[in-house]
Amino acid sequence: MNRFLLKTALSLCILTSCETTPPDIAGLNYEKWELDKYGCEGDRMDMVRLVIENKDKFLRFRQNQIIDILGKPDNLTLYERGQTIYFYYIMYHPNCPDVSYRAEEQRVKLEIRFDALNRSKEVFVYNY
DSSP: OHHHHHHHHHHHHHHHHTOOOOOOOTTOOHHHHHHSGGGTTSHHHHHHHHHHHTGGGGTTOBHHHHHHHHOSOSEEEEOGGGOEEEEEEEEOOTTSTTOOOOOGGGSEEEEEEEOTTSBEEEEEEETO
């Protein structure tokens, strides 16, 4: 019985220690960010300034950790030399209702670039 309790306690400790802690940024609601798919609700536009001002806090996270923090990316690109780029749309995505068509180059989006070692190296917002 003691062995079972020890194994259970150890398993719970391991599972809870693997949780990603998001950067502590006042005013940035990660749940609202994740629920605002493609930026259709406008919540991401309200928070993107905070991401830009604190972009250093988003560096060195792994891809799975970024997904834990910001949710699944709206788009991703596999680039040369094992790099990956995650895109989170802020405005003007065609899947949003009542949005006039904009070319890809005109859409506002957050880009997080990962190196071949799976670490975030660059955070940039296009057309902001």
